[in-house]
Amino acid sequence: QVQLVESGGGLVQAGGSLRLSCAASGRTNNNDVVAWFRQAPGKEREFVATIRWSTGDTRYADSVKGRFTISRDNAKNTVYLQMGSLAPEDTAVYYCATDWTWDLPTTANRYRYWGQGTQVTVSS
Secondary structure (H helix, E strand, O other): OOEEEEEOOEEEEOOOOEEEEEEEEOOOOOOEEEEEEEEOOOOOOEEEEEEEOOOOOEEEOOOOOOOEEEEEEHHHOEEEEEEOOOOHHHOEEEEEEEEEOOOOOOOHHHOOEEOOOEEEEEEO
């Protein structure tokens, strides 16, 4: 059973930084990919970034390129999302998700396993 647990959310001022963690258990495949999505109130879930466990290959949404960095620690089975230059429009619940696949999907329906989410609030 694959389980994901996010942590690290909170309240931060605009321009600040925050690091989210996604601890994974029950992984079964080196083709596993872990992604971060976010969902603001009244909006659809939005792709943020994704990474492949085995190679570290990454993919980012245009809205976060240059500000956010996704990384993984294989020994700790944890994926991180380092967020910088935060703006109020980054406020959302951030979710991590995983599945095994040969590509780096950016749509939510390509991921079967999800964490419970962690709230990030950026004040102006």
